[in-house]
Amino acid sequence: MSLQEKIRDLPHKPGVYLFKDRFNRVIYVGKAVDLHKRVSQYFHPSRRLRADRKLNALVEAAVDLEYYVVQSEAEAVLLEGRLIKEFRPRYNVSFRDDKRFLLVKVDLSEPFPRFQVTRLKKQDNARYFGPFASSSALRTTLNLMKKKFGLRSCTALIPSEKDYKHCLDHIIKNCSAPCIAKISQAEYLERVKMACAFLEGKSKEMIDEIRLKMEEAAQALDFEKAAELRNLLEALEETTRPARRFVKQLPKVSSPLEDLEELQAVLALPQVPHHIECFDISNISSTHKVASMVLFREGKADRSSYRRYRIKTVAGQDDFACMEEVIRRRYKRVLDEGGRLPDLIVVDGGKGQLSSALKALHSLQLNNLCVIGLAKENEEIYREALPDPLVLDKSSKALRLLQRIRDEAHRVANSYHQLLLKKRMRESILDDCPGISENRKMLLIRAFGSIEKIKKSSVEEIAAVKGIGKKLAEQILSFLSSRG
The missing domain is CATH 1.10.150.20 (5' to 3' exonuclease, C-terminal subdomain)
Structure with a gap:
């Protein structure tokens, strides 16, 4: 089914959608109150004309679509954040950091348990409620809940008369004052358990009471009070609505070891390539010719081992000669310093770049290293002594690993080129x-x-x-x- 056909079949329901590129990589995750309307907007001609370069680039790169239907916008926000953290799509910015949604924590083993807002769920004896998509709705609910059940706001583990002297909650009837024994420990714990049931959505009494007051205010033409109660009611309903568990299996990112084992199999390598080095040339002008080397250990980037090179011996724009120079410089130094040789060398390019790399290695008597060239246009893999390139399925974990490594080398080389250019312009x-x-x-x-x-x-x-x-x-x- 084509992308346009999938868009036409999207339901008019809230949910989360994932755009994928031609390599089946997730490049954008978004949420929608109406999946059909939201996703269709991306491809509407009038919007394309007004869109910025980033949006147009996203639409051009998207060739496939996946979506998940949820029950509410709040659930969509939670699922969107989860998927962005999992896939880290290139066109997303929000949720890519480690910021988590709000939770409510209460430790029933404490003498006088407190309700606390947190973002981190620990392996302790406490109970956790959430996550909650709206922080404002959650805080409104907690304030009302504490007032309704007479729960304390003080931070002391065991409140005392000292805390009572500096607190007005009991005077304004917002607290049952366990600090001065106005209520027993057992009675206070019972109130906490009732509040827990409310947060779980098991108690509707407070919501029904507020809805009744809202209707009475409307009938009395006190519309300002009715509006305040309506907002409060919406906050309560959003917070206490039970979160649905997503039973549909979400796609998982394979482990680095699985990627490496598949790469070993498709390239017929003698061992799992735990140590991979990749080279790229940035040869935009003859003024600054640079190269990069990135190192991946166990399938993960080892940024402290990255190297950047300024090409010294090549005149004009000659990618092949540049590749030969940087490969020779890199491995001559490794040999001189007694460093570790890689299990696999990847060069960005086709037959020409591969031949140049092999020429440099042979000049150093390094004839047994595994070297491949990865050509960008069709993602063809060129190998020594084999005339035809290897073309892997676009969903191959081995190919995706090679693409990640190659793209990282390309990023480092281009960044270095831009840095030198800016430095030259400043000077x-x-x-x-x-x-x-x-x-x-x-x-x-x-x-x-x-x-x-x-x-x-x-x-x-x-x-x-x-x-x-x-x-x-x-x-x-x-x-x-x-x-x-």
Whole structure:
């Protein structure tokens, strides 16, 4: 079934939807009050015209869809957060940190148990309620619940007369005052248990009482009070609504070891590749040619072992020669320092990059290392001495692992290239040139690559750069020539 057909069949119900790319990776998780309306909006022509680049990129990358129907918007929020934490999609920002939803904790083994708000569930003897999607609704409910059942707000484990002196809750009849024995420990514990039943949604008396007061206020034309009671009622109903357990099995991310074992099988490696190194070249211009090496141990990134290289011996834009240089430099140093050689080397590219890597390794007498090239366009895997590339299924765990490693190497190389470019622009003598803004300086450096090349260019060539013009071009050449 195509993506458009899946969208047409979406129900008009609340839920969570997952967009997937052509490699079956989850790239975005969203929630909706109406799944059909919300997801359809992404592909509406008028919205596409108004959308920013990020949204358009998401829509272009989405080729598949998965969804889960829930009972309420609050459940959708909870499930959305859970799935984002699990898949960490590239187009999501919210919930990608470790922030958790609110819980309510009460330890019934305490002499006078307290209700506390927390985000972390511990393995202790306490009871936990939640999670709760709305913090404001939860706090409103707790305040009303404490008042209704006469529960204390003080933080002392065993409240005493000292706490009573600094508290007004008993005076305004919000607390049963166990601190001065107005109520026995057993009686107070019974009130706490009644409050627990209320939080579980087992007691509807308070909700029915507020609904009756709201109706009476409306009949008396006291609409302001009726509105306040309505808001309070909505907060109570949202907090005490029992959360549904999701019985539908959610897709799970495979373990790193499973990915590595599958990679060993498909590449026919002699052992599980516990130590993988991947190389990528960023050769956007001849000014800054850089490379990156990322290391994955046990299927996970070891960022402290990453390396970045500036290409030293290659003239012009030659990816193959750059790959040969960085492979030779990397493993010559490993040999000199007695370091560990990898179980698998991955180079970003096809036959040419693979041949260059092998040439460098053979020059170092490293003839038994496993090396592959991963070509981006069709995700083809090139291997030594085999004429035809290996093409894995897009859902293959081995391929996904290789893609994660390759993409990380690409990110590091590009980041380093951008860093050097920005550093060069900051250090440029163009900073002192009248009429040259930061944006114009950036455009000139990108167009010519260096100050020396700008000096050797004609007025017409400089004026052809966006935002410069002939008059400013003449000023630039005059300024640079005056600086030698």
